[in-house]
Each structure stands twice: as C-alpha cells, then as structure tokens.
Amino acid sequence: MDLRTLRYFSAVVREGHFGRAAASLGIAQPPLTRQIQKLERDLGVSLLQRTRKKFEVTPAGRLLYERAGRLLDGADQTEADVRRAGTGETGRLVIGFVHSNTFTILPGAVARFRAAYPDVEMDLREMRHDNLVAGLENGGIDVGLLRPPVSSRALQAVTLIHEPFLALVWSGHRLAARRTVQLGQFASEPFVMYSRIGAPLIHTRVMEMCKRAGFAPRIAQYADQIDTVASFVAAGIGVALAPSTVTSFNMPSLRCLRIADRPAPLAMGVMWRTGNASGLVRNFTRVAREAAVVWRPLALLD
C-alpha cells in the first residue's frame, strides 16, 4: 500500500467513475482499474462492490477513503514542510554574536532576516569571541557574527563590514577640537584599553598601532566593551582607539577624531561551520551580507 495507490483509490471514490478518475490523475483507465484491483488483492478486502458497469463503495472502502485522505494530506504537508525546512524557510537558527555587533550589523541583519523568514525561530546569544568560536566548531551555534580572522579550518567566514579605528578623547582634552590626530600625539596620554580577554583582537591591534607609532601605551583603565571604553573616555579617564561604532553613542563629552595614518580597519564577519549546508545558515549569511551593504558607519558620512 503506497501513497500513489491511495491517491488512485481516492480519485476513484471521489469521482465515482474510473474514466473520470483516470483523467483527473492523468493516466489511462486500464492501469487505474488494475491498480485498484491490486490494492484490493493486497489488502485482501473488497473496497468496491462492482456490478460490471457501476460500483458502490463498501464500508471498508469508505473507511479507507477517509483515512487515505488524511494520510495524503499529511504526506503533502510533510513534503511542503520538509521543502521549506530544506530551503531554510523554517526551523531554528542559533546565532552567536560578540558584543560589538550590538551597534553595527546585528540589528539590521536580524530585522531583515525576520522579515524575510518569519517562520524561522532565531535564538540570539551574545558571547565572548572564544566561546563563540568553540560553539561554532562543536555545532552548538549555527552561525556567528564576530571579527575575523579565526584560525580554524572547520569554520568558514565572510567579512561583512570594515570599521575604521577612531581616536577618542573627552571634550575637555587638548586635542578635542582637532578633526584628525597623529597617533604619536597620544604617546604620553593615559589609555583606556580593551582588555585582552574581552576583546583580544582589538587589544592586539591597538597595541600594534601604538608600537608602530613609536610608543607603548600607558594603560590607565581596562574595559571589555566598546560602550564602557567610550564612557570611560567621556569621563576623562584617558584616551582610546576604538572602532567607528562609537559614533552611534550619543555622548556629549566624547570626541571622535580621525587617525592621520589611517590604520587598517577592523573587520566584522559572519562565520559558520564548513560544510554546514543548512538553508538557514545560507539564508542568514546572505541576508547579513545584504544588511552589510546598506550599513554605513556614521563616522564616514561626512
């Protein structure tokens, strides 16, 4: 008893006529007759009471007709649902992201994705960079928004946006009126520094830039997250180098200055496990790329 046969039987009962049923099924009448006979033989049950020219449906036939209808509906629904799941239109997507995203591509990407795939359940998790990488590797996280590069062969990455570094000073600072600053001018300034564990990449980059400018920064304060860094600077604790995302904060006593020698910007990307063919991941990364195209760092608007 397979679904095709049930479809045939359903059509015969529905139409009450082998010829019309065959036509509606797109096959000829003789094979249809044979299939119904075979079904009856297989079940060992007479489903139609035949009188050479007409037929009546037996009680067993009526029962099968009802059940077959439900089974066929269920099968069609399943097929549709599996297709949708396969193309990533339904299901559950676990998205990990590092804090920096909160003010850049995450909001736009999530909004666009929800609009495009309303039936996908999104599980958003803010995580530290290292946990996120581990989660992506062991499958706990489907897709991650974090800063490349990540030295894992198991992961695949696409860079979405580049955020230039800006120099941050408080409004009372001697350089606050400047539009552009030479990094060397920060040589003796106290620094508000991204912590090594909270943001290893930025930490490294800042140290590197200072070194290139010929000095080692005197660290007055560590902070984990960009908003903390910004508020410390605004409070006059020190200067800082931070990605352009800071411009999305409305802090009156914070000044964001361009850096004269234009250091390489920080990247933000989307990553997933290599070979994860899930439509959900494919769709999310595509939407994230679309969101990134639209995204403009505020500092570059002028």
Place this chain on the structure above:
Amino acid sequence: MDLRTLRYFSAVVREGHFGRAAASLGIAQPPLTRQIQKLERDLGVSLLQRTRKKFEVTPAGRLLYERAGRLLDGADQTEADVRRAGTGETGRLVIGFVHSNTFTILPGAVARFRAAYPDVEMDLREMRHDNLVAGLENGGIDVGLLRPPVSSRALQAVTLIHEPFLALVWSGHRLAARRTVQLGQFASEPFVMYSRIGAPLIHTRVMEMCKRAGFAPRIAQYADQIDTVASFVAAGIGVALAPSTVTSFNMPSLRCLRIADRPAPLAMGVMWRTGNASGLVRNFTRVAREAAVVWRPLALLD
C-alpha cells in the same frame, strides 16, 4: 515521495548506518543508497550531511524522520483497520428483526455475535415484516431476521430454525388435559387469530390449516404478536394455533398441545441483499446459523 521510500529513510536514520538499515529492510545497501539520493533529489533538499564515510541528519532530515514515523504508523494502522473492516471485525451492522425473534434465535445470535466481534456496533431494530423487506432491499437494513419465503429476487435467505405449530388452550378448556389434539376438534371453537397485517404469514398458514381440517375458524379476537395471542388464550378468550415459541412464556393457565397431523412448521431465517459482500453480514449470518444449531424449541424437549 511514497511510503516505501519513507520506510527506507526512516530505517537509515534509525540505524544511523546504511548497511544495517538495508539489512533491517531486507534489501542490499546500494539500492538503499540510491533511493535516499533519489528522495533528496525529488524533494530538492539534502536530508543527510555526508562525509564520505559517515553522515549526519540535517534539520530537514530530522523533520522528515519525525513526520515519516507518524505517516508510516498511520498507514499501518489504516491498513490494519481496513483489513478488519473488510473481514467484518469492525463497523456498524443494522439488524432488522420481526417480533417473533425476540424469543427464539435473536438473543442467542446477538450474544454470540457480540462475543465474537466486540468491535462491531450493532443497531437492532424491531420492524414489521413488510418494512423489513423494504429496508433490506433499499439498503437501510444490512441483515434481517424474518420468516421466509420472501418473493424478492434482490434478497438472499438462509433458513435457521423451524418452529412447529402448537395448539393453545386455556387450563380450564375441555381439551386442556390432552397431550395431542386433532385440528378438527377446534372446528367450533372461538379463535384468537394472528392479524393479517401484523403477521401475514402465520395468518395465512393458520387459515390454511383450518381449511385443510375442514372448517373456517370463528375468530373471536385478533392479535399482532405471539405474546398477545398467548395471553388472550390464557385468559380464556379462545383457542389458537401458534409457533412453539409460546412455550418460552411462563403462563400457568396456558396449555400447549401437539397437533396430531403435524402441520409443516414455520421457518425463521436470516436474509440479506444479494451481492452484499460485506464481511459484517457474512459473519452475522454465520453466527446466526451457529446459534440456530444450538437452539432447541422447548416443545421438542420431551
């Protein structure tokens, strides 16, 4: 997407291994591999994430696995139910019967049938002979317990039991002490007679017997049903000729006498529409026949 393919896919996911799945399905591994590939092609969805030697089930595959399990269970259940319906183990059986049955084969047949087929819903309807015949012909009644013969080509009948006629008198009657009576001795007796419309067959038979015995009965009272006839006789209103069923009544003032020339007994049979292959009807008629074999008219016990 047919049920066989779903069974295959289910086995693969369940076993987590193509070889074992193929073995459990009783087929070789290569065709199984091909069927799964075909399923994925048909759905346009990758169900298994293959790594040359192992595989993982994708979210879409997991969804299909769950749904497939339910569909297959449903299909198996349907198959079993239809089989049972076809063999007459389930369903609804409308049984029509004439009143006379109440004291003969009906109770036994119903009890046996219910015991043998507890899942069949029985709809028991007492009806007049003519309505019962009409019901059987138009399909409103599946099977009838009534007195043959019935002159309908559309109906098929099996005689179950024969009930001999007995002569009934009240205990104060001049013949009450007799064991056997000649019908001629009733020539001038007042008769309690079955009505023509209530029991046309018995009415005719009684008239016929009297005529054969050389007299026309003087009718003192008409009655429709055997218990009414018996109680009228017991009340001394007249004598009567009735089927042996009367002996099942415990009426102290009623005497049942044998009739000397042993008139042909009344038959009681089971009837159904010709060509009604319903297992329910087949089963009921069989059980009724079994019940009839066991049934013994009380009057014949001595």
Place this chain on the structure above:
DNA sequence: ATGTTCGATACCCAATTGGTATTAGGAAAA
C-alpha cells in the same frame, strides 16, 4: 603503512507501471 569499513558507483536483470486496442455486459434509446 596497511587492512578494514562504509557509502557511492557501474552495470545488469526482474518487476512494476502505464499505454493502446479490444472485449463484455448493462443501460438507454429507437
């Protein structure tokens, strides 16, 4: 390194399915 395991592929055969032509038997019309 080497053998083993496991899914994939190639190729073949059998079974199943569908199509065309025709038959048989009722039902309706003449």
Place this chain on the structure above:
DNA sequence: TTTTCCTAATACCAATTGGGTATCGAACAT
C-alpha cells in the same frame, strides 16, 4: 425487442523503476 452507447475489464506491449552483484575510494583503526 433490438440497437447503440457507455463503462469497466482484459490482453498485450513498451518503458520505467527497483533491486542485485561487483567494485571503488576514502576514512578510520591497527
């Protein structure tokens, strides 16, 4: 009553599909 039409069943043929055997290639274990 006879004829014609209609409908399911049958006979036969072709094409597709499904399953089997042999074998491969890559990955894992020894």
